[in-house]
Amino acid sequence: MTIEDLSARQRAFAAARAWERWHTPKNLVMALSGEVGELTEIFQWLTPDQAETAYADPDLRARIDDELADVLLYLVRLADVLGADLLAAANAKIDRNEHRFPKPAPLTD
Amino acid sequence: MTIEDLSARQRAFAAARAWERWHTPKNLVMALSGEVGELTEIFQWLTPDQAETAYADPDLRARIDDELADVLLYLVRLADVLGADLLAAANAKIDRNEHRFPKPAPLTD
Amino acid sequence: MTIEDLSARQRAFAAARAWERWHTPKNLVMALSGEVGELTEIFQWLTPDQAETAYADPDLRARIDDELADVLLYLVRLADVLGADLLAAANAKIDRNEHRFPKPAPLTD
Amino acid sequence: MTIEDLSARQRAFAAARAWERWHTPKNLVMALSGEVGELTEIFQWLTPDQAETAYADPDLRARIDDELADVLLYLVRLADVLGADLLAAANAKIDRNEHRFPKPAPLTD
Structure with a gap:
């Protein structure tokens, strides 16, 4: 099970119930x-x-x-509806955080 | 990149900065x-x-x-601190949703 | 009934049940x-x-x-626990908003 | 300054800027x-x-x-747009809470 599998499963779940019309970005942000x-x-x-x-x-x-x-589930569904790549976005954000909050220098003697 | 990789990267990020003490369940729920x-x-x-x-x-x-x-990132970090398996929990929840909201019968003639 | 009455009633309600110990700022923000x-x-x-x-x-x-x-109720209780004056704070904020978002000039001919 | 004054001031503020069109219930819930x-x-x-x-x-x-x-401010504006009486609703809720969570009996000797 990966996040992509989960997203595909959520998409199929919504499609089978014709729920896509409710899954607008604003509604999904509210649900989240x-x-x-x-x-x-x-x-x-x-x-x-x-x-x-x-x-x-x-x-x-x-x-x-x-x-x-x-x-x-709602986060993954929102990303899918928007067309966003959640894992890539999160990985890029940690890259930015690494620069924004540098590691403290190791204590040496 | 998987959600497990992301979780490991977040854990290392927090450890390198000695931020674990701030990453309590209540604080992480608030941050989320x-x-x-x-x-x-x-x-x-x-x-x-x-x-x-x-x-x-x-x-x-x-x-x-x-x-x-x-x-x-905060969701993954919270799950890691709690010891929860996010993907397994989400997959099990879709299983329950499949029972709770059965697919409509296909239209036949 | 004013907001001050409501705040006093909430305070008495919490005191009668010895709930003040749960009504910390962090807990009340979460409850809100x-x-x-x-x-x-x-x-x-x-x-x-x-x-x-x-x-x-x-x-x-x-x-x-x-x-x-x-x-x-939780907003009023949080303000009371902090010692904040909700109405004064909100009124001061509209003052700032009046400057930040000036009224458009009336259309004249 | 009462909560009714605040509500009237917010209403005038929105009207002067023709912001009523943005102040839909869903948008105001999101803003809150x-x-x-x-x-x-x-x-x-x-x-x-x-x-x-x-x-x-x-x-x-x-x-x-x-x-x-x-x-x-957003809570008051939402209530105004809906036509709800915030203070009456909150007072009625404390009444219900008084029944739901009875006061413990006083300690007597």
Whole structure:
């Protein structure tokens, strides 16, 4: 399973249900935002310590996986509808971040 | 470039800068949410037609790629910190969606 | 009912339940963000025309009121916890916006 | 200054610039979400302790006030465009919350 497979699967899923008409860029950005809101709600009242161990709890783990999945699915679908290459964009962004935030020099004596 | 490569690259990036201490689940959920907010801002005042063609404009394309990248990077980093398998979670979610929203029967005569 | 009354009522509500310990700035920002996500979900698949008339539908109206309320309640609570004066801040921001976006000159002949 | 004054001022501001056409429910929900994203970005990397004292710092205070203002302004504008009564909705929601989360019985001896 790669991100390209996921994107193809999402595209086929939408096509089989004639949902492409709803999958406009604005609607998908809103859907992505809504799912990030649901992910946020899982963590909002947890203490930092509780948040660190949340994923070890089977119930929380299932809820987190479900929301992480929804976020990725709408992100991948949005990129597909736009014609964007998510992985290339992210890789290029890390390149820029490497320049923007240079590694500290190693401590030497 | 795969999503696993991206995740490994992000992990190394954070480690080289000793940023792991900031990359708590709550902070990363907030960062993800902030980046989705920036993506939303690109599209908020566009008409539906303008949003459909936004990615064909070189300036908008660069801005959209930049925000899509940031969203993916924080999502991948959050999954890595939690120990979640993003692609497996997303694939399992499409499986559930296939049951939840069955394909309409094909039209026959 | 004023925004100050609402803020006082929220403060008393939290105090009566000993919820102040959960109402940290970070948690409240996350809660605000989660509620905006729920509001977004109501509108995400509506066409622009459907969104214009959504509030005339009794069921949608109740859901929208509920989410608008949650957004305002967490915003008011966050401002109270921080010690911020929401109305003064918003009024000062419109002042700045008046300068930033001057009114177009009236058309004259 | 009341929330009604703020709403009237926002309405006049939009009318004077002929911005009503952009102030559709979907666009305003997106704008609200974008501003909450900017507020989130101020707090995302702060430790809980730093977040508690952020508002005492003059620079952070100005930035926080600016984003709180933007969130309130778009929320008020959205409610006005929809025809919703924000304060009434919020007050009714606290009524429901009073029933949903009853006060713990007072400790007696």
